[in-house]
Amino acid sequence: MIHSSILKKQKRIIVILLVLIALTITLSLGMGYSSVSYDRILPTMLGDETFKEEFVLFSIRLPRIVVTLLAGMALAMSGAILQGLTKNDLADPGIIGINSGAGVGVALFFLFFPIGAGSFTYLLPVAAFIGALLTAILIYIFSFRKGSGLQPVRLILVGIGFSMAFSGAMVVIISSTDRQKVDFIAGWLAGEIWGTDWPFIWAILPWLAVFIPCTLFKANRLNLLSLSDPVAIGVGLSIEKERLFLLLAAVALAASAVSVTGAIAFIGLMAPHLAKALIGPRNQLFLPITLLVGGWLLLFADTIGRNLLEPEGISAGIVSSLIGAPYFAYLLFRK
Template sequence: MLNAGRKKQRIWLFVWLILTLAIFVLGISLGAASVSIDRILPILLGDGSFKESFVLFSVRLPRMFVLAAAGMALALAGAVLQGVTRNDLADPGIIGINAGAGVGITLFYLIVNGNLPNFAYVLPAVGFLSAMFTALCIYFFSYKRNIGVQPIQFILVGVGVASALSGVMIILISSAERSDVQFIAQWLAGSVWGTDWPFFWALVPWLVLGIPFIFYKANVLNVLAMTEQTAIGLGMNIGRERLQLLVVAVALAAAAVSVTGGIAFIGLMAPHIAKQLVGPRYQFFLPLTLCIGASLLMLADTIGRVAISTATVPAGIVVACIGAPYFLYLLRKND
């Protein structure tokens, strides 16, 4: 059984790696200033014009790397939240964690007068602190003594908190200067704004620390996905393990949305697609979840840039157009 699962994992992982690479190349090539696919390799090797080199190295490559890193972080955060809460509908965007990070980032933006590029490495930490406070509030209000976290109540509380934080963002918009309103609106729409190399390097430490930890805790997540009685019977300290995993999931989600804006549904869709392909064991579907998350966000951004010739559709809106029906499908399925 395990050997069959590993074989299926290798096959699908190879397929999605090829697909992710293809989307990455398309994302580099397509856009307002297109770069021919057959010119990408020569430009990478230094045989390109100034315009081609500028578009590739200063515009497209950092953007695609940021999208890939953010997609992986959001997908992994969603997979962990679904295991910790034992709820297939959990997603950092749906339950308010992304909104919590957004309020913190927006307040920080207003404090530094919009000079965010100089604080690229601080943004993930700011987003984490505000998102962690939000997550703890959601956890507190969905926790019942002697019973633990109620999965349905966790989602409902999270949706309520997300709505409340959206109201806070509207208040910030109404009280901000006209020049600041554009940034807040872009964040709410999920318009990827942190597309320079410093923003990518700001994400890397969070991924380097978070991904190995979650992979190390794969067996713990398998047990947490079962009933609480089973986990207790196996001698697991449920409260401690949940808190540790929740902190890491919030850190990954907050780091991602600190540079991409309010993008939801990646953390919902990617783990489900991976589970359907290779099964529910975390050791099998976590690696595939990373590839699916990266490819979904890169594809959404690429579609948003080329769908309308006169404007750019934010990646968050493209993802929502796909993710909202998928959420309703899962809601119906789990009813």
């Protein structure tokens, strides 16, 4: 049973994060190569707008903001699941190679399966999921040792190896294609938010709508899985079944996110740690906060990145790496 004071603290943190997200969204709506006056944002939302204001806000800024927010939430939840399953604070879908596996799936689909634009948008997360799932299976196999189970440190090392190998594979894949497609894959590797239209929101939203509630529902089981296997089995938990489903959820969330945002790393590493620092390690408490922290982090990184060097800006993946890489090194040396 969770004490009422802790629940009140959780609610306060959630309200603060929602306010922070709202402020960042407002800041992001007004900033950019085609700026919109902040005193015109609300009237434009209410229908009193010029063509330029309507186009900039509803066709450019808002879909990008929503995609970025949803992707950050998905990456954060994926990282929290992986850290719980592996009992390793360094686990992150970008660091251990799942994002790179999704990228290979995206690259192969993009280059060798030409289909209509409408179908492409909705099939892209599926291609990313297949690539990420195969990668996760391989990482799990190479990190597992009979008698001792999953080796957390080995998982990180194997994952980094797969990430580097798949990044090299993508370079080989695109080496013989035309310039336009090379530019797309290069942007994806840099973590450039490219799925910035409303159809991409509808493409990834079902994945989040299924797997995020399921993960929140299984929060207590994730608590048990973070304990030793004999304890989890002793309370009647089917550990392999639960691990398989949660791993599937982590892969699906990461794949759906990176299919529209590119290779974003470290969001899934930082968000769970920050949430635990705010409310504690119990999954029922920190998972909802992790969602909001992850969404805000990626939204903040994208807002800063696209306004640093106009008109192209810097990709959100690079900005998040500049923030997350030192934090990863700190965790690595601390442990």
